[in-house]
Amino acid sequence: MRIGIFICHCGSNIAGTVDCARVAEISTGFPDVVYATDPVYTCAEPGQAAIEAAIHDHRLDGVVVASCSPRMHEPTFRRTVERAGLNRYLFEMANIREHVSWIGKDRDANTNKAAELVKMAVAKLRNNRPLLAKSFEVNKKVLIVGGGVAGIQAALDCADGGVPVILLERESTIGGKMAKLDKTFPTVDCSACILGPKMVDVAQHPNITLYAYSELEDISGYIGNFTVKIRKRATYVNWEKCTGCGACSEKCPSKKTPDTFNELTGVTTAINIPFPQAIPKKAVISAEHCRQLTKGKCGVCAKICPTGAVVYDMQDDVVTEEVGCIIAATGYDLMDWTVYREYGGGQYPDVITSLQYERLLSTSGPTGGHIRRPSDGLEPKHIVFIQCVGSRDKSVGRPYCSGFCCMYTAKQAVLTKDHLPFSQSYVFYMDIRAPGKLYDEFTRRAVEEYGVEYIRGRVSAVYPDGEGAYVVMGVDTLLGRSVEIKADIVVLAVGIEASRGAAALAEKLRISYDNYGFFMESHVKLKPVETNTAGVFLAGVCQGAKDIPASVAQGSATAAKVLALFARDRLENDPQTAQVDTRRCVGCGKCIRCCPFGALKETTIRGEIKADVIETVCQGCGLCTTTCPQGAVQLSHATDNQILAEVNALCRC
Amino acid sequence: MSTIRILASDGLPAFLSFLSQKHQRVLVPVVKSANKRSVIFEPWRAGMPVVLEKATVPPKEAVLPQCETLLTYKKSKNQEDLGDITVSLDDTPEALSTAIFACRPCDARGFRVLDRPFLNGLFPDPYYKARRESLTVFTITCSSGCNTCFCHWVGGGPSSPEGSDVLMTKIEEALMLQAISPAGEALLKDCDLPDGRDIFPRAEAARKAAWASLAPAPDLKQAPQKIAALFGNDDFWQSQTSGCLSCGACTYLCPACYCFNITDEGDGFGVHGGRRLRSWDNCMSSLFTHEASGHNPRMLKTPRMRNRVSHKFSTYPENWGTFSCNGCGRCISNCPVSLDIRAIVLAALDNAG
């Protein structure tokens, strides 16, 4: 090889504590190095031009730049050498800024260390091979998992962009959590009025196929070419025939079915349509509560149904779809707030979650929009809201902020005053987090116009006073005294966690998730809707707590990603993938077992079983290379020999 | 009559010390205690306990090390033109003048086999030659046969002098030393051991007794042709080698196996430069016949074992007149699965006959 070395001064960032000229001089003694220099700013336009010129002038076929972190400028310099005609993988970087000049003051030691890092880079480069990307076709169809507001927005944007969309929803209607809300902050406009039309658009859009009451069963493939299996759960109603008239529900004798749409604040019938604006507006039978299905006698709904849509022996159905990319928008669930025993964790009927309170406020809710205590149906007079129940609380393993509770609590307090003008609301809070547009103004209105009493402090206990009310004991940290408030109803702003089943879905999608089940984005700041699995995007709360505007924005952002991806007919892979030396491979299959991406499969070559890499699926982690005992699978650009060359450069000296 | 000396058992250290003055190293058999005890040749140092047993590993290392540096190379750059590289080589053979003390006749005969390619061919190997020419072999005759050895089948015997400079025979607690070669003569003349001509008859008697302890040897005259005739008989070879594990124990313990591999290590730059290594290789290994094209004519263990047996008992004797096996039996006693080359040869004689 003919290798050129560029020891960057980075102004004084490196040259301040590293003798760059000396490093360049030492580098000339390394094998295959035919040129070494120490430019002041290598990444600047003249610096890059100098590299290109050196490649031509000195017939270089390999370049090492010693400068900042490769996480910073590796892509830059790869493009530089590529412009000069070299393969981008015949380039290595030595990080002598973040790892040398910025962390040590000893000039001699730094200079020596920098030279050694260059030596390692040269040793590796001498084992590098040109790598070429492969291109493959894209199936221009997108799967969106989750029909909440984020998923709906993504679906509509993709569909409007001409991309066929498959929208998957676990419940029998789309709408997600937003559909359960009465009003939304900070405008206090009706949730159903703004979400409803979008839901109708989903139902009517020619590019959207909706699978409600369905779940993702299995997924295989890779960006551009995923195959997904969808389990359509048995609804016991033929939706082709169901008109959504609701006659079945009226006559259903099983009237004690817990109403999950109403967050268990009321009951419904075994066959039901969750709420009037449901999309699809189709009936579903709850198998656990239907008399026909549990006891084998009833059959009222089948008799009453004008279209004969009820099918008691319906089975789950699994359908297969081919898509090019996937958006996960699975939202959230409330954490198990019953761990807060001191707040009466689930034992006092009038201590309820904010989502339950939302249903009490809603006209389509169990009380028809009248606020009544669950215990005795009386109108409450004193309402206490407790914030951060399962948010920012390490003691229950929820150190994070749920993001939107401050705002909806203010909204609920405001609505409470509207509903019950003679009521008094109290809010126990830790901090008020209202950074959005018009948010702080809104919370101020709650205090100033609606007379909501905000108490900064935590509640230590809630207990029944024995006379039908509850005593809320807490502390007011601003006044520095303990407070006790008699409340008729206590509303807990319960913290959120990733939707149940999120971890299992993440494993199917082969994306990472954090300790709380929230999916990991590719980069916190710069790639907030991408994941580390190519072709899988994230929208809404499944990635982390956020409110409706942010969820909608992310939904649109993922749609933009999808449309950009589908703007190309063919995709190129990252050629830093594993390669199998089929002569060395003995077909033991250990790599196949370990691959986190399913990128290895068995193949038969001349009657013998061998491993085979699906290059488009391979993400380049190299676990297979580590696993293969005979070194038959090698991760390109991080082969055993490349790493060994670095180890040897360091240790054999 | 050649020079004969007598070495009393308590005179051994002094004699080894005398040999050390004449040679840069004296290899003696020592016990390596482990749960499986082994006897290995090691350079003698004063105070080292010596055993006169047949060694687990023959002293082939003395002339053909397990791994040796054939040459070192250094690359240097022209500072005016860094792409212009000069390579300097150092290929001076590293040869210590060596005495082997108390190997067995089969081991000594092994050197004769090694001499053929390395010394007597068209291109003598300078590394081997340098070591071989400064080698003195003190062989101790066997007092009996053993369960795995068969030197008398292949032209040797418990007191065969071939390859030895001095032949030693144990008589009670003393050793009788008999010069075989001129080098041996000179050494014995030079030492201050007492003359032992009068005990020579007793030594002769002991040697005869050793011969008498051996079972009668089969006639292997037909072996080369018969084994050659079986070359294409896959069933035969398969049935004989199905237990083989394809390891290198048999060849690496063989005093007459001499195959090697050459590898280069190091890029030639820096303080370490580069080295060209010659290391033992063996025909039981798949890589042995792995061709540059990727093709391998001996992919399976059966043709590899066939090669080993044929080489020792057919092709080598057909070309060079003697077996390249000395019947030391180490390949049998050390085979992890107790494969017996004698049985294969006999089966070949039977089968073709």
Added chain:
Amino acid sequence: MTYAYYPGCSAKGSSTDYEKSTQAVCDFLGLTLVEMPDWNCCGSTPAHAVDTELSAALCARNLDIAARQGAEMLLTPCPSCLSNLKHAANRLEKPEFRARVDALLDNPAAGNFPAVTSVMQGIAAHCDVNDIAKHIRKNLKGLKLAAYYGCLMSRPAELMDFGDPENPSLMENLLAACGAEMLDFPLKTACCGASYGIPERAVTARLSGRILKLAACMQADAVAVACPLCQMNLDLRQPQAAKAADAFFNMPVLYFTQIMGLAFGLSPAALGLEKLRVSADSLLRKLEAEGGKS
């Protein structure tokens, strides 16, 4: 298991009824309590707030006596004593601290101290709930009781080893085994205000009143306690508490040992019931009536 018994100062003064009933109940259950010889003050209220080393030295001496007595376990009925002994034992595990404490003592304390636990836990460890049920002579069926632990028994959780510090349940288990109906009493670990008994009587009255009021609202027949200070506060100061709570109380406040003793058929005198300010007669009458029913 060999126990050393540390009664604490209240047992010899204000809460002789606790002492009496503890002895009687343990004796009845075959749990032998050997009172430590020459025990001294546990160093609770005055010392521990001012000087942890001095307070620990007082405890170290007590622990030392128990250790020399060959006890594996030290039992005390009083939560204050328990808390102080446990804190001291815990601090004394640090060699530097121990060295400083040893310097205060005439004789350095022995090597290994016995474990410290409450009489309540001692009884529960000695015989489980089923065993207790076997000993019942007079089932407490029909009695509604509020178990009140006070602030010290379960806190701090790491040290006291008393289950959920906000919601302990041992006393309920013991008394339920005797047949009583135990209320889910939310204020079971709330403060009764005893610490302010001298300087801020109004605070004490308010805090005690809150507890008594809830118990009354929940229709408790009595409050069961395990702390001499709590008992004194809730019993002796009931009129003041009632005033603060704007209510009227006639709420017997009994030690849990007294209640267990009743279930075991021990005489009121043996349990020191006569020492209660709010008479337990209502309780006994109800018990008679219920007994008559069954």
Added chain:
Amino acid sequence: MPVLNSKELRIVGFLCNWCAYGGADTAGVARAGQPTDLRIIRVPCSGRVDPLFVLKALLEGADGVLVSGCHPRDCHYAAGNFYARRRLEVLKRFLPVLGIDDARFEYAWVSASEGQRWQHVVTSFTKRIHAMGPAPHFDDAKPLLRVADMALTALRPLGTAQNAAVNELKQVIKDKLPELNCVIGWQQGYDGAHATPLFMKTPEDVDKLSWGPFNVMNPAVYLPLFKGKKTGVVVKGCDSRSVVELLQENLIKREDVIIFALPCEGTLDIARVNEKLGRYTRINAVAYDEAGVTITADGKEHRFCMNDFAQGKCYGCATPMAVLADTRLGEPHKVNPVSSVPPELAMLDDMALSERMAFWRGQMERCLRCYACRNACPMCVCRDYCVSDSRNPHWMSQDADINQKLFFQTIHALHLSGRCTGCGECQRACPVGIPILALRQQIARAVAQLFDDYKAGLNPAALPPLLGYEAHEKNIHERDWK
């Protein structure tokens, strides 16, 4: 370029690109000062860090090695660090048996945002290595020879199994023979004190089948060669574990193998038998009794009581009967289930680190690199493609030095992590008697400690632990860098 004299020690870091390397960058951006010793090798994922890289570095002259990757669950590749965690923890527990202080190797999870944590990890690790000083080298150790104490008590009575139902078994095999490619077993070898494998194809072959204390070889080693051909195999309990492990790893198929089993009462340590027999020309007779064997060689009688001359593994054997078989004839002795430390390992346990280093120096010197250990190992399935003599990858040179020889043993041992059934064939095959089994035993012990007493080759459905992971590892705890 030598390490800066007296200032620095050689510390090698393997950092995953996404988290730890980013963390090191973050530390740099924050100008978080650190010692200069560490040299970082960037890898895509901690899962890419083959434990052998660490060993290679330590054997080639590194004084310390630090591996760092994403926190568990944060892996860029979803699960790479979960695998790494298991493998690196096994490595950490393996190093001391070689005589290498495990404090010279550490792994830590650092995220890309944790610059301060990185600074702390590097500083404290470097401090630790400096406190230990330069690493000792095998080259410099003074050879030490030591022999394991074989005066052992077996977990069950050992014997010669001469009452075993061999004849019934022969009949069963003969009945099955027509549907089988062959049946692997044992027969008498070149004399009555040595057995050799038997490949039965005809009823006459079956008559040669022997059963008893000389059947030391593990016939499972041949099974992968017959992949795809239905083959029978007669097994001792220990052999059956190898068969099971091969099944666990899909290296053979259950439908392709028919397992015949008799209860084993132990096998002889042929090395010690040979030593006692000494040089002899022929065996006159071999007489069996319940407790042992009497061999008459050249007219002289030698008594071998099984209790005194069994293979080391037999004393601690808890599976005298096959754990999986199609035909089982007879009942094994009851095993007293006490866990015991194998004699070779017990010997090493009693040594200081420096003694262990000296021990391996003394033992490995005479290694011939014949690879009998590897080829006798039923789990070594790479065989012809072993990395020992490959140039791509080029893990080892052909030098006959202690580092290369020992490195091969560590390759073998680590490749057997969670797979080695302890059959001991590696050690038995070694012509020069190097007690290499101890290295495998240490790995097996570490695996058992870490993974719920997991033992390889007991359950065909079990996933070998190093091919899997748990998001929350019960027995692997991150070291405290606070």
